[in-house]
Amino acid sequence: xxxxxxxxxxAPALVAAQAEIGGAVKGSSNPFFKSNYADLNSVxxxxxxxxxxxxxxxxxxxxxxxNGVGVSTRIQHTSGEYIEQSFTLPLAKxxxxxxxxAITYAKRYSLKALGLMPDLDDDGEAAMFRQxxxxxxDQRSTFIDMIANKDGWGLKRMGQEVGNDVMSGLFSSFQxxxxxxTKAAVREYVGEANQELKDGLNYIGESITAENDGxxxxxxxxxxxxxxxxxxxxxxxxxxxxxxxxGVEI
Numbered sequence: 001x002x003x004x005x006x007x008x009x010x011a012p013a014l015v016a017a018q019a020e021i022g023g024a025v026k027g028s029s030n031p032f033f034k035s036n037y038a039d040l041n042s043v044x045x046x047x048x049x050x051x052x053x054x055x056x057x058x059x060x061x062x063x064x065x066x067n068g069v070g071v072s073t074r075i076q077h078t079s080g081e082y083i084e085q086s087f088t089l090p091l092a093k094x095x096x097x098x099x100x101x102a103i104t105y106a107k108r109y110s111l112k113a114l115g116l117m118p119d120l121d122d123d124g125e126a127a128m129f130r131q132x133x134x135x136x137x138d139q140r141s142t143f144i145d146m147i148a149n150k151d152g153w154g155l156k157r158m159g160q161e162v163g164n165d166v167m168s169g170l171f172s173s174f175q176x177x178x179x180x181x182t183k184a185a186v187r188e189y190v191g192e193a194n195q196e197l198k199d200g201l202n203y204i205g206e207s208i209t210a211e212n213d214g215x216x217x218x219x220x221x222x223x224x225x226x227x228x229x230x231x232x233x234x235x236x237x238x239x240x241x242x243x244x245x246x247g248v249e250i
Contacts, residue, residue: 002084009079012160012233017054019159019167020187021046021115040108047115053191055079058114060107063088069099070106075114085110116164134169135162143170147185152193153226155186196227201234208239213246220250 004010051058055078063072063086070088087110089102111117135143139162146154159167174182200219207215220228232250235243243250 002082004081004083007081007083009234010075010077010081010083013054013056013077014075015163016156016159016190017050017056018116018164019162020050020183020190021117021164040104040111043108043111043115043117046117047111050115050187051075053187053194058111060110062103069102071103071110073107073110073114135166135173139166140170140173147182147189150189152189152191152196153224153230156190156193156230157226159190193227197230197234200227200231204231204235205239208242208246211246213248216243216246216248220248 047058057076059074059076060071063070065086065088067088068090070086072084072086074082074084076082087106089106091098091102139158143155143158145151146158171179171182171186200223203219204216207213207219220231223231232240235250240250
């Protein structure tokens with residue numbers, strides 16, 4: 001695997017994105033194995049809006065090596081940080097159709113691995129995950145309260161703290177037909193928090209350039225503890241040193 005020299009901004013953003021990602025709905029059939037699977041379009045439709053909200057672009061290009069053909073997948077963050085990995089498959093036949101099928105297969109599974117995505121038939125299949133709880137009742141109660149209060153900041157921090165397995169379990173704990181609605185609500189509220197975070201970081205960056213320590217202190221004072229934690233984590237080491245030099249405590 002290849003990666004940028006640092007992934008300190010990419011890593012927490014990817015954790016937050018994976019906390020929002022659900023399953024890809026099975027919509028295509030495999031006549032040879034008589035089974036359904038989530039095709040590439042379903043995977044992209046699930047991943048793309050979440051990755052965009054968290055500042056990610058995904059680049060996939062065909063590659064080949066001694067093992068066969070496949071794709072190179074790079075997830076690029078707005079910070080400039082990235083992670084990249086290639087995945088190739090042997091060809092049953094050496095012709096364009098076999099190569100195209102292998103590339104599509106590699107693209108789909110690389111994206112699913114990136115998002116930690118299971119295949120789901122529908123919201124009903126998600127209910128099967130309820131058989132084994134991966135969360136506490138206190139976590140579920142807190143989760144429900146945050147959704148009711150439209151607390152995007154709390155949901156964003158919860159996603160980072162408990163991880164993808166717990167968040168997936170919390171989503172799946174809802175009744176059939178409510179899973180998708182719950183995911184949509186959480187995406188909306190966390191999306192609003194992400195926009196506020198982006199705006200806050202831009203404002204502080206501009207204020208540092210203008211050496212306006214008063215504006216920075218006022219902005220920081222208006223933030224709640226969770227928002228403040230994310231803002232501090234989003235500052236570069238250079239910006240933190242500049243704030244220290246300006247006498248601003250963070």
